[in-house]
Amino acid sequence: MTVPSLTAELAASDSDTAARTLRSRGMRLSAARRLVLEALYLADGPVTAEEIATGVGGRVPPSDLASVYRNLDRLERLGMVRHMHLGHGPGLYAPAGQEREYILCEGCSSCLAVGSGHLEGVRATVRAAVGFEARFSHFPLVGLCPTCAAVHRDGV
Amino acid sequence: MTVPSLTAELAASDSDTAARTLRSRGMRLSAARRLVLEALYLADGPVTAEEIATGVGGRVPPSDLASVYRNLDRLERLGMVRHMHLGHGPGLYAPAGQEREYILCEGCSSCLAVGSGHLEGVRATVRAAVGFEARFSHFPLVGLCPTCAAVHRDGV
DNA sequence: TTCGATGCAAATAGTTTGCATTCTA
DNA sequence: TAGAATGCAAACTATTTGCATCGAA
Numbered sequence: 001m002t003v004p005s006l007t008a009e010l011a012a013s014d015s016d017t018a019a020r021t022l023r024s025r026g027m028r029l030s031a032a033r034r035l036v037l038e039a040l041y042l043a044d045g046p047v048t049a050e051e052i053a054t055g056v057g058g059r060v061p062p063s064d065l066a067s068v069y070r071n072l073d074r075l076e077r078l079g080m081v082r083h084m085h086l087g088h089g090p091g092l093y094a095p096a097g098q099e100r101e102y103i104l105c106e107g108c109s110s111c112l113a114v115g116s117g118h119l120e121g122v123r124a125t126v127r128a129a130v131g132f133e134a135r136f137s138h139f140p141l142v143g144l145c146p147t148c149a150a151v152h153r154d155g156v
Numbered sequence: 157m158t159v160p161s162l163t164a165e166l167a168a169s170d171s172d173t174a175a176r177t178l179r180s181r182g183m184r185l186s187a188a189r190r191l192v193l194e195a196l197y198l199a200d201g202p203v204t205a206e207e208i209a210t211g212v213g214g215r216v217p218p219s220d221l222a223s224v225y226r227n228l229d230r231l232e233r234l235g236m237v238r239h240m241h242l243g244h245g246p247g248l249y250a251p252a253g254q255e256r257e258y259i260l261c262e263g264c265s266s267c268l269a270v271g272s273g274h275l276e277g278v279r280a281t282v283r284a285a286v287g288f289e290a291r292f293s294h295f296p297l298v299g300l301c302p303t304c305a306a307v308h309r310d311g312v
Numbered sequence: 313t314t315c316g317a318t319g320c321a322a323a324t325a326g327t328t329t330g331c332a333t334t335c336t337a
Numbered sequence: 338t339a340g341a342a343t344g345c346a347a348a349c350t351a352t353t354t355g356c357a358t359c360g361a362a
Contacts, residue, residue: 026341033342067342
């Protein structure tokens with residue numbers, strides 16, 4: 001994933017695209033909205049709404065949590081953002097585009113992110129077994145990682 | 157799944173077993189505890205804590221929601237109950253034993269329950285692909301059902 | 313007659329909503 | 338300057354916890 005390293009660069013390049021996309025739906029590119037987008041792009045992985053509101057490591061000014069949720073929702077409807085749930089806890093948000101699928105360990109909560117395609121075989125097997133088109137980008141594929149599976153087999 | 161059809165029968169037969177199991181861990185079989193167990197066995201599928209507290213269709217006297225949560229937790233630690241999360245919304249509880257795995261449609265929220273074993277092929281494929289031991293009894297296998305997948309393919 | 317369990321109330325986490333004010337286009 | 342978006346507060350859902358009282362063994 002090619003992520004701009006400077007906030008200024010990002011603001012200059014992607015803001016225009018974002019503004020255009022938003023405008024085409026009768027929405028505005030406000031300061032708070034831009035902040036959400038920047039936080040998402042600057043983060044090195046999926047982040048919570050809380051983290052975005054706090055400013056993701058102090059790199060951007062903090063904003064109101066309710067507005068962050070509202071903006072994430074609007075941006076997701078526009079296809080610019082997507083969210084996922086990895087186990088319990090708050091939802092996680094990421095910019096759309098860099099699609100990944102997640103495999104979560106119920107034992108140690110470790111989470112493996114793989115490019116879409118890595119699980120094509122699994123998808124095919126699921127399709128054959130129950131006719132469903134499996135997707136692990138919103139809710140993860142849950143199970144036990146090799147280590148936890150071994151511990152489980154040997155009886156804790 | 158063979159489920160007793162009469163509350164009295166259930167109370168007479170399983171109560172003793174339950175009482176013994178509980179006692180062996182220094183716990184008591186109180187009225188509220190028995191009510192939780194009865195609600196779980198009488199329900200025709202996984203139920204929420206709220207439904208148990210309400211009395212699952214008025215068949216048993218209602219009890220305190222906090223106590224229901226506490227009891228579900230204790231009973232789960234003893235291996236008599238297990239819970240699962242199907243998408244958003246409250247957790248669902250079921251008696252342990254009748255193990256099932258769940259496949260949830262993200263499109264229409266329909267949920268398919270299959271006996272453990274139906275997804276052995278999927279488990280094998282996952283094992284080969286990422287080394288994880290997949291389990292769909294706590295968190296479901298999420299995707300699109302045949303109908304929703306078709307709609308999705310044809311562009312809404 | 314002891315502790316474990318209960319019921320009630322209050323706290324908690326995560327998220328949503330109402331509303332007067334602010335700011336973008 | 339119309340109306341979209343904001344910030345603050347309050348509501349909401351799901352769940353947990355504190356505590357005085359109650360009851361099973």
